[in-house]
Each structure stands twice: as C-alpha cells, then as structure tokens.
Amino acid sequence: MKRFIVIGHKALTSGDFSLNDMPGSAGRMDVLCRCVNSSLFLSHDLRRDVECYLVLLGEPNPPKTILFSGERVRYLNPDERSAGSLIKKALGITCSDEFTESTKGVYIRRGGLERLLSEFQVALLDEHGVDIRTTDELPEAYLLSDHMNFSEGEEDLIRDVQKVSVGPKILHADHTITIMLNEMDRREKPSEL
Amino acid sequence: MKRFIVIGHKALTSGDFSLNDMPGSAGRMDVLCRCVNSSLFLSHDLRRDVECYLVLLGEPNPPKTILFSGERVRYLNPDERSAGSLIKKALGITCSDEFTESTKGVYIRRGGLERLLSEFQVALLDEHGVDIRTTDELPEAYLLSDHMNFSEGEEDLIRDVQKVSVGPKILHADHTITIMLNEMDRREKPSEL
Numbered sequence: 001m002k003r004f005i006v007i008g009h010k011a012l013t014s015g016d017f018s019l020n021d022m023p024g025s026a027g028r029m030d031v032l033c034r035c036v037n038s039s040l041f042l043s044h045d046l047r048r049d050v051e052c053y054l055v056l057l058g059e060p061n062p063p064k065t066i067l068f069s070g071e072r073v074r075y076l077n078p079d080e081r082s083a084g085s086l087i088k089k090a091l092g093i094t095c096s097d098e099f100t101e102s103t104k105g106v107y108i109r110r111g112g113l114e115r116l117l118s119e120f121q122v123a124l125l126d127e128h129g130v131d132i133r134t135t136d137e138l139p140e141a142y143l144l145s146d147h148m149n150f151s152e153g154e155e156d157l158i159r160d161v162q163k164v165s166v167g168p169k170i171l172h173a174d175h176t177i178t179i180m181l182n183e184m185d186r187r188e189k190p191s192e193l
Numbered sequence: 194m195k196r197f198i199v200i201g202h203k204a205l206t207s208g209d210f211s212l213n214d215m216p217g218s219a220g221r222m223d224v225l226c227r228c229v230n231s232s233l234f235l236s237h238d239l240r241r242d243v244e245c246y247l248v249l250l251g252e253p254n255p256p257k258t259i260l261f262s263g264e265r266v267r268y269l270n271p272d273e274r275s276a277g278s279l280i281k282k283a284l285g286i287t288c289s290d291e292f293t294e295s296t297k298g299v300y301i302r303r304g305g306l307e308r309l310l311s312e313f314q315v316a317l318l319d320e321h322g323v324d325i326r327t328t329d330e331l332p333e334a335y336l337l338s339d340h341m342n343f344s345e346g347e348e349d350l351i352r353d354v355q356k357v358s359v360g361p362k363i364l365h366a367d368h369t370i371t372i373m374l375n376e377m378d379r380r381e382k383p384s385e386l
Contacts, residue, residue, distance in 0.1 A: 020213065023272045030272040034230075043363040044340075078365065079216045079223040080273045147237075167375050168382040170236040172271065178371045182360050189361040 002050045002184060003141035004177050005116050006035045009148045011056040013064045015091035019081045026084075027058040031146040033083035034174035038181075040070045041078050047181070054087070055112045063112030066090045073105030113143075114157060122161055125180065127170050129163030132183045139164065142180060144173040195243045195377060196334035197370050198309050199228045202341040204249040206257045208284035212274045219277075220251040224339040226276035227367035231374075233263045234271050240374070247280070248305045256305030259283045266298030306336075307350060315354055318373065320363050322356030325376045332357065335373060337366040 010027030017026035022033065032054045039052035050070040057063050066087060068076070076082055090102035099107035116122070123129075123139035132138065139162060150158065166179040203220030210219035215226065225247045232245035243263040250256050259280060261269070269275055283295035292300035309315070316322075316332035325331065332355060343351065359372040 020274070023270060023275075034227075034271070037227075038368060041365055041368075043365055077216060078227070081213070082216075167378050169375075169378045171371075171375075172234055172236055175231060175234075175371045175375075178364075178368045179375045182362075182364075182368075182372045185360050185362045 001140065002047075002181070003053065003120055003122075004035065004039045004050070004180075005053040005055060005113070005120075005122065005141065005143045006032055006173055007055045007113060007143070007145045007150070007154065008032045008057060009146055009151070010058045011054070011146070012058045013056045013061045013091060014059075015088040017088065019084050019088070022080065022084050028146055029084055029087065030080055031173060032056075032087065033080040034172070035144070035177060036068050036076070036083040037078050037080070038174040038177040040068060040073065040076065046070050046073065046076075050181070053116060055116070056091075057112065061095075063110070064091070064095055065109055065111055065116065067099060067107040067109075069105045069107070071105070075103055076105075113154060117157055117161075122158075124158055124161050124163045125166065125173075125176050126163040127165050127168075129165040132164050132166055132180065135164060138184060138187065142177075144176060146173060194333065195240075195374070196246065196313055196315075197228065197232045197243070197373075198246040198248060198306070198313075198315065198334065198336045199225055199366055200248045200306060200336075200338045200343070200347065201225045201250060202339055202344070203251045204247070204339070205251045206249045206254045206284060207252075208281040210281065212277050212281070215273065215277050221339055222277055222280065223273055224366060225249075225280065226273040227365070228337070228370060229261050229269070229276040230271050230273070231367040231370040233261060233266065233269065239263050239266065239269075243374070246309060248309070249284075250305065254288075256303070257284070257288055258302055258304055258309065260292060260300040260302075262298045262300070264298070268296055269298075306347060310350055310354075315351075317351055317354050317356045318359065318366075318369050319356040320358050320361075322358040325357050325359055325373060328357055331377060331380065335370075337369060339366060 022029040090108040120141040215222040283301040313334040
C-alpha cells in the first residue's frame with residue numbers, strides 16, 4: 001500500500017465551511033482536496049493501492065485525520081468540490097479515536113501526525129532529500145505539508161525520518177504526489193509485464 | 194517558452210456558467226482549470242516560462258482559445274474556482290481573431306487547434322509515445338486532451354506530430370503536465386548551477 005500524509009495546518013476541523021470558499025474560511029482546504037485528487041486518480045480509474053491521509057489542524061477541534069482509501073472510496077470525482085464535499089461529510093460525524101466511515105471509503109478519527117508516525121514508516125518529501133530517481137528502494141509512506149512549513153513541534157517529530165526529493169524545484173504538495181506516483185509506476189511496470 | 198495546449202471538447206464558450214458546477218453544466222471546465230494550475234504554479238511562485246492554451250469546443254460559439262501567460266498573469270490562485278473565474282471573465286469579452294487581454298495575463302481569441310498547430314511545433318502527450326526520460330531533446334509545446342479522446346478531425350490534424358509519453362499509466366491531463374515539467378526542471382538544473 002502506498003500512503004500519502006498531508007498536513008493541513010489551518011484546515012478546519014468542523015464541517016460548517018462553504019465549498020465556495022475552501023482557500024479562505026476553510027483554511028486552505030483546497031490544497032488538501034487537490035492532494036486527494038493527485039493521490040487517487042488515474043485516467044478513468046482510481047489508484048486502488050493508495051491511501052491519502054489528511055491531518056487537519058485548524059479550529060475548532062484539532063487534530064483530526066481523514067483517510068481516503070483508493071480501494072474503497074465511492075462518490076469521489078476529480079474536482080476540488082467533490083473531495084471537499086466528502087471532507088465536509090466526514091467532519092460532520094461524531095469522531096472517536098478509531099477510524100469511523102463517513103461515506104464509502106472515507107474515514108475520520110481524532111489524532112494527527114504523531115499517531116501516523118507510530119503506524120507507518122514515513123519518508124519526508126523535501127527538496128533537500130535524496131533524489132527519488134536514485135533511491136534504491138522507495139518508501140511506502142510519504143509526508144507532505146500544505147502551503148505552510150512544518151511547525152517546530154512537527155520538525156521535532158520528523159527529525160530522523162528519511163528525506164526524499166522529487167526534483168530541483170519546490171512544488172505544491174499535490175504536484176509532488178503526482179511525480180512520486182509516476183516514479184513508483186515506472187518501477188512497477190517491469191513486474192506487470 | 195514551454196507551452197501546453199489542452200482541448201476541452203465540451204467546455205462552454207460563453208461565460209454564463211456557474212463556478213459551482215464546472216464539471217457539469219460548464220462541460221468539464223474543471224479539467225481545464227486544473228491544467229492551468231499544473232502548468233503555472235510552483236510553491237509560492239509562478240512558472241514564468243510557461244504558457245497554457247485552453248481550446249474550448251463547447252457551445253455556443255466554438256472554437257475559442259484562452260491563453261494563460263505565466264509571465265504576465267495576475268489574480269490567479271491555485272484553486273479551481275480561481276482559474277474558472279478568470280476563464281469566465283475571458284469568455285465575457287468580445288472575442289476577435291487576435292488575442293485580446295481579458296484580465297492581466299489572460300487572453301482570448303477565436304480559433305482552435307489548427308491555428309495553434311500552425312504556430313508551434315507541437316508534440317502529443319500520448320501513452321504510446323517515446324518515453325520523455327529517453328528523449329534527447331524535449332519539445333517546447335505539448336498537446337493534451339481533456340477527459341475525452343481526440344476527435345477524428347483532430348486525429349487527422351495531429352497524425353504526424355511527435356508522440357511522447359510520461360510513463361506506463363494513463364493519467365489525467367493536469368498530472369501529465371506536472372510530470373512533463375518535472376522532467377524539464379531536471380534537465381535545466383545543471384545550467385542553473
């Protein structure tokens with residue numbers, strides 16, 4: 001399973017935001033929606049071997065983690081509003097310490113990065129990391145930030161994780177995911193033939 | 194200059210669509226908006242050496258071509274609604290055979306693919322093409338389709354163009370642009386050092 005974890009530093013943790021203002025009052029929820037798209041969509045198909053974890057750290061009840069499962073998700077279209085609508089529904093249900101399904105293939109729980117780091121061997125997508133094209137074995141889980149840098153607390157948590165880079169320019173999180181998956185696609189291809 | 198040309202086979206050619214329903218009544222305008230994003234955005238910066246051409250073929254007055262210039266564009270944010278809003282404004286002005294600026298760095302004219310093919314040396318991004326990683330010299334202009342295949346008429350126009358591929362899976366147009374630009378970034382890097 002391939003996993004992408006994206007931190008939404010200001011992303012609201014209640015569902016009462018407007019789909020018409022995701023970059024503003026919803027705390028750059030648009031960034032997270034685009035990461036769901038780039039993690040899960042192929043042309044006319046879904047990437048069933050990918051999970052996308054969104055860590056929401058905005059008001060009023062952070063942290064919460066929303067999981068989109070490429071294997072199980074339904075009702076998801078590629079546009080930002082579609083992912084935003086499923087995030088709204090997830091934030092609308094009662095949230096416990098374990099994942100609860102809000103719509104098919106979308107789950108929510110309390111908790112954030114620290115717990116995810118205890119569950120998966122995570123690599124950081126970082127411009128100072130080792131080039132993914134020269135990495136012998138690609139990690140299975142990747143951490144990215146939204147439009148903001150990691151906080152000091154987060155930096156402490158990830159100080160020792162492996163760092164990998166997708167190229168010479170600093171890119172948006174969703175673009176980085178697309179390039180990462182392309183590298184994985186290319187490495188898988190021989191075994192599919 | 195790097196150029197991406199995206200065909201929107203059903204994308205409306207009048208500005209009276211709702212930003213709340215770009216995948217539906219606007220004719221998959223969301224696809225074109227995402228291509229603007231992937232063509233022009235870097236993290237906290239714009240790709241000033243990229244132009245993104247959207248060819249709109251939907252009702253009521255096709256074909257029209259909208260150009261987003263990375264060097265000149267203003268008022269563009271990464272979310273789909275932002276690009277959609279600038280497309281609406283472009284479709285709202287009187288359109289002639291030459292590009293007219295609708296908002297800073299966004300231009301519209303009558304005409305479509307045939308004219309663009311006469312202006313630029315275009316390569317087709319196609320899963321059966323030559324791998325971009327093994328192409329000696331990368332083309333400067335690339336043609337992509339939205340969620341639909343090229344029409345027969347379009348196929349006739351592009352029968353002899355160079356075909357390049359970004360990898361083993363068939364991807365959305367915006368994801369393909371992201372991977373293409375990453376390959377270009379990597380090749381440019383040495384000369385920047």
